[in-house]
Amino acid sequence: MGVVGMFDMDDRRKRSGDPTATDGQRALIRAARRHAERLLLLGRVVLVVEALVRILWPVAALATGYAALALFGILAALPSPIVWLSFHAILAFALWRLWRGRQLLRLPAREQAARRVERAAGLAHRPIMTLFDRPAGSGFDPALWRAHLLRAARDVLHAPARRVRPRFALAGADPHGLRQLVVLLLFAGLWLAGSHAGELLGPVVPPEWRREPARVALEAMLVPPAYTGQPARALHTGPLAGTLDTRLADLPEGTRLVLRLVGGHAAPRLRLPDGRRLRLDRQAASVFTAQTSLVQDGTLLLDQGRRRRFEIALELRRDMAPEIALAAPPKGNDQGILEISVRGRDDYGIVSAAVRLFEKGRKDAPFATLPLRFSGEGGRDETIRHFLDLAADIHAGEEVDADLVAEDAAGHRTQGRRFALKLPERRFHHPVARAIARLRLSLLRHHEQAPIIAAGLDALARRPGDFDHRLDVYSALRAAVWRLRFMHRPRETIGSAAALLWETALALEDDGLSLAMKDLRDAFEAMDSALAGEGDPAKAAAALEKALAGFMQGLAMRQLRETAQVPLADLAGLLDTQGAMDARDVRGIAEEIAAMMRAGRKDEARALLAKLRRMMEQAAAHPLNAEDLQRMAAAARAGRSLNRLKRAQEDLRDRTARGALLQGLLKDAGTSLDFTPAAGEQKSLEERLTKILEALKTAKLPPPPGLAVARKAMGDARRTLESRAPASAIVHQGEAIEGLARAIEDLRGRQGSGLSLSGAVMPPMNDPMGRRVPGLGVKDLALPKNGARAVEQLVNEVRRRLSDPNLGEEERAYLKSLLTPY
Numbered sequence: 001m002g003v004v005g006m007f008d009m010d011d012r013r014k015r016s017g018d019p020t021a022t023d024g025q026r027a028l029i030r031a032a033r034r035h036a037e038r039l040l041l042l043g044r045v046v047l048v049v050e051a052l053v054r055i056l057w058p059v060a061a062l063a064t065g066y067a068a069l070a071l072f073g074i075l076a077a078l079p080s081p082i083v084w085l086s087f088h089a090i091l092a093f094a095l096w097r098l099w100r101g102r103q104l105l106r107l108p109a110r111e112q113a114a115r116r117v118e119r120a121a122g123l124a125h126r127p128i129m130t131l132f133d134r135p136a137g138s139g140f141d142p143a144l145w146r147a148h149l150l151r152a153a154r155d156v157l158h159a160p161a162r163r164v165r166p167r168f169a170l171a172g173a174d175p176h177g178l179r180q181l182v183v184l185l186l187f188a189g190l191w192l193a194g195s196h197a198g199e200l201l202g203p204v205v206p207p208e209w210r211r212e213p214a215r216v217a218l219e220a221m222l223v224p225p226a227y228t229g230q231p232a233r234a235l236h237t238g239p240l241a242g243t244l245d246t247r248l249a250d251l252p253e254g255t256r257l258v259l260r261l262v263g264g265h266a267a268p269r270l271r272l273p274d275g276r277r278l279r280l281d282r283q284a285a286s287v288f289t290a291q292t293s294l295v296q297d298g299t300l301l302l303d304q305g306r307r308r309r310f311e312i313a314l315e316l317r318r319d320m321a322p323e324i325a326l327a328a329p330p331k332g333n334d335q336g337i338l339e340i341s342v343r344g345r346d347d348y349g350i351v352s353a354a355v356r357l358f359e360k361g362r363k364d365a366p367f368a369t370l371p372l373r374f375s376g377e378g379g380r381d382e383t384i385r386h387f388l389d390l391a392a393d394i395h396a397g398e399e400v401d402a403d404l405v406a407e408d409a410a411g412h413r414t415q416g417r418r419f420a421l422k423l424p425e426r427r428f429h430h431p432v433a434r435a436i437a438r439l440r441l442s443l444l445r446h447h448e449q450a451p452i453i454a455a456g457l458d459a460l461a462r463r464p465g466d467f468d469h470r471l472d473v474y475s476a477l478r479a480a481v482w483r484l485r486f487m488h489r490p491r492e493t494i495g496s497a498a499a500l501l502w503e504t505a506l507a508l509e510d511d512g513l514s515l516a517m518k519d520l521r522d523a524f525e526a527m528d529s530a531l532a533g534e535g536d537p538a539k540a541a542a543a544l545e546k547a548l549a550g551f552m553q554g555l556a557m558r559q560l561r562e563t564a565q566v567p568l569a570d571l572a573g574l575l576d577t578q579g580a581m582d583a584r585d586v587r588g589i590a591e592e593i594a595a596m597m598r599a600g601r602k603d604e605a606r607a608l609l610a611k612l613r614r615m616m617e618q619a620a621a622h623p624l625n626a627e628d629l630q631r632m633a634a635a636a637r638a639g640r641s642l643n644r645l646k647r648a649q650e651d652l653r654d655r656t657a658r659g660a661l662l663q664g665l666l667k668d669a670g671t672s673l674d675f676t677p678a679a680g681e682q683k684s685l686e687e688r689l690t691k692i693l694e695a696l697k698t699a700k701l702p703p704p705p706g707l708a709v710a711r712k713a714m715g716d717a718r719r720t721l722e723s724r725a726p727a728s729a730i731v732h733q734g735e736a737i738e739g740l741a742r743a744i745e746d747l748r749g750r751q752g753s754g755l756s757l758s759g760a761v762m763p764p765m766n767d768p769m770g771r772r773v774p775g776l777g778v779k780d781l782a783l784p785k786n787g788a789r790a791v792e793q794l795v796n797e798v799r800r801r802l803s804d805p806n807l808g809e810e811e812r813a814y815l816k817s818l819l820t821p822y
Contacts, residue, residue, distance in 0.1 A: 025150060029131070032153030036114075036128045039121075039156070042164050043113030046120075049166045055101035057179065059094040064182040066090060071189025071197060121159040127152035212305035215241045216263030220310075222248070223256040227348050227409030236310070244310035251294065252348075253316045254410065258291040259302070266305040273298025273314060322346035322414045324353060324406040327383045332424020335514070336391020337620065342372055343383045346408045350374040353406040355388070357421070360399050368393065372404075373528070373610070387617035389518065390423050392502050394444045397425030432467045433508040435460060436477075440501040443484075447494055454484035457501075467508055476504040513554035516547070517620045523547035524613050531597065531606050541594035548590055548616075555619060634699030639747040641692050646740040649685055649714075652678065653733040654799055660726035661804075675729075679721035682729075686714040704746035710739030734796075 066086065069075050075083050108116075114128040130152035135145055190197055220235035230252065236244055261268055263286050270278040273296045280288035294300075300312040327341040344350045353374060356366035370388050390396055400423055404416035428434035436457075443453045460466070461477035480497045487493035506514040523544040530540035589612050596605035656678055663673045689711055696703050717732035801807065802815050 025146065028157075029149055029153050032156045033131050035159075036131050036156050039117045039128065039159065039161060039164065040110055040113045042161060043117040043120075044108045046164055046166045047108040047112060047116055051101070053166065055097050056094060059090065059097055061179050061182050062090050062093065064186050068182065068185035068189045071186070071193045117159070117164050120164045121161075122163075123155055123159055125152075127155040127159075131156060212264045212266060212307045214307070215239060216261055216304075216309065218244070218262075218309065219258075219260040221258040222251065223258060224252045225254045225256075225348075225409065227351070228252045229348070235312075240309065243308050244312070246310075247313040247315075249315040251314065251316050253295060253319045255294050255316070256291055257294055257300075259289060261288045261302075261304070261309065262286060264288075264304045264307075268302055268304040268309060271301040271303070272296070273300060319408065319410040319412060320347045321412040322350045322353075322406040322408045324350070324404045324414055324416050326404070326416075326419065330421055332390075332422070334424075334427040335620070336389065336396060336424050336426030337617075338388040338390050338424050339385065340372075340388060341383060341385045342404060343381060344374050344406055345381050346406070348409060350382075350406045351409050353404065356403055356405060357395070357423075358401040358403075358418075359395070360401055362401075367395065374406075375607070375610070385614065387620070389514075389521065391426035391514070393423065394441070396423050396441075398423060428505060428509050430467075430509050432460060432473070433505040436501050436505040436508070440498050440505070443494060443501075444498050447490060450484045450487070450490075450494065454481050457481050457484075470508070473504055473508055476500055480504075511554060513551070513620070516551040516554040517616070520544075520547040520551045520616060524609070524616075527593070527609055528606075531602050531609070537594070537597045541590065541597065544593070545590045551616065551620075631699055631701060634695065634701055635747050638692055638696055638701070639744055641688070641695075642740055642744050642747070645685060645688055645692070646737060646744065648688075649733060649737050649740065650799060652681055652685065653730060653737065654802055656721070656726050656733060657730055657800070660730060663726060673724075675721045675724050675726060678726075678729075679718050682714060682718040682721055682733075686711065686718060689714060704743035706739040706742030706746065708739075710736045710743065713739060 066075075075086075111129070114126070117123075118126060118128060130148065217238065218240040219237050221232055222235055223232040224230040235246075235248070235257075259268075259270070259280060261280065265286070267282055268280045268288055270280065270290060270292065272278065272292065272294075278290055278292055280290040283289050294314060294316060297314055297316055300310075300314055302309040302311075323345045325343055327343040330338055330340040332338045340355060342353070342355075344353060351374075353372040354369050355372060357368040357370070358364075358366050368390075370386075370390075372384065372386055374382055374384060400421055401418050402421045403418045405413065406416075407413045426437065428437050439453050439456050442449060457477050458481045461474055461481065464470075464474055467473045480500050483493050483497045483500075503515055506512065523540070523546070526535060526540045527544050529535045530537040589608065593605050593609055593612070596602070596608065656675075659673055659675065659678065689707065693703055693707060693711075713732045713736035717729045717736060720726075720729040720732060798815050802812060807815075
């Protein structure tokens, strides 16, 4: 008996039947065939699973180990590129194994599935194939075949499907049991991770393989460069759903963009307008941060996976290069001080500037670079005036080339056009100081003449009477001679000898005032550095106070020599000068600067320091001489005379006002008052003013503009008094008083335009009410003119009330006491 193929067995069975079989036997066979079909499907599935396991078990082992590493926190510590490479390596290995085992992945045939099920269920004689088989030919016994089918049907129906399980048989492929090791690591990692297992397994799959959420939290801040002085502002803070699409204009170049994104899986990528791509750093599982500078216009994009978080159009405001030029031609004085006025401009302020000096016709490195200091406030033109001490330079008195350079906080540098400049040369009036300065200059320019110069210095030292037998000068000259005669290191010795000679010449010429100014300049530089955070503020402030004291002492000595040519009467008048600045006021400014630094008010301290420096430089560059002192004395005398004249005019106006009131009361009685004495008194005041004007002319002082107004008003008041019109006279007298007050204020300003006699104790500066002005006691910090005008109006009101004839004696005495200072 042959066997019919299983693929066409059903058709043949349907076409043929067993007429001798009962209905129960047919139902049993049909049920067995249906159960066999299910077993065949299960067998096919088992065969496919077994094939997949044999192909992919190495991949599964690698993936399990990979997950175990994640649970132990190792993947989170590795760089993102290594994690990405590891994942894709496992994926590529899985694809390679599938391609290599593609023959094993074919769908199993029915015969293979039947044999797999029969072996697993322990069925003998292939009952499943029997159910779908029929005898070949016609010579067979139907009853015998029916009995065979019934027995096969019963076997199949009793076959347990649960016994049809995959059998992997990996022992031969993995003889060392590595698969058990990775599983053990996986469970150990799960036990250690605990509730954080999900968070630790997050990096296992690269973010680009996961779907990003539509809603995240975004914090984006724009921080302009510190030198712009602009505050930071928020671009976006809070939840972000969808894409942020906005436009930013007028942002300073170099603004920093600070980003913090919370949410999502993939590290966001920021694409900058200049083409650069920046990946945000992962701070936690879903927290990403980054910051970058914006230096180019364009579009700013932030993408996370396949989602775009924002798209921003940028328009930056470019930082302009600084501008610097001369505001006026440089000029020098006899002290060797170069006064240079420079105009500078920058949109955010010039942080450093300098004037560079070159030898005539040479374009190489400058032989001197002298710093210039701007306030650093941008957006406006600023003109500064600097006093540069070049008297000790070897090129003093020569023609040189110079240019100006400036740099802003953004690093933009500007170089101005070159200009010709003649460096000032210090002129010495003392013959020995002049000789020492000439020998020093020859030593610096001609080193080979050191022996000859030593002989000249020796000759000067042998005549101590020429320098008043000053021991310091003699010692310095002898020290210089010995250094030049026995020098071992010529360059260093010549430099030290030249410095010693220069200090000696200055000490002989002005008693060390120039040296004190040099120390003061160094103290100012140290104070500037301390304000910029590059030094100890307390030490810098102490050094500044010490240098100021030394300079003021030197200035006092010089001014005292000049006072020998001023008459004692004039000198006494100078001691009453108000509004000028004395040593006590200078110390007050230094203490105020130190207090501002301690309080953190660095900008105010820097401004006050610059103001003090300009005043000291002005005092050093233009010291007062005898002629200046005489003019100051003349101005002081004129001021005192004008004060007395103003009080006399005010008293006459008060009496004229009372007379006018009395004339009004007597008018009805037909009686009139005689104002001829008042007119004569007014003429006398006019003559006193004329004498004051002549004194100012003699002293070569221009008269204040207010005196012309006062003189004309006095003449008008005299004429109206002669015509018995006291009401009109009061108006003219008031104009005369106002003119005198303006003239007094002008003269007071001239007296207070510089430093006073530093050795004298000056009276405190008073306000219009006679009180000490709070602050520093200098003219520039006096009450404003409108404040003084308000006080003047108050004084006039008091005088008007005094003119009331019905005023009581007690009240009149009180009002007069208020006017005592005036």
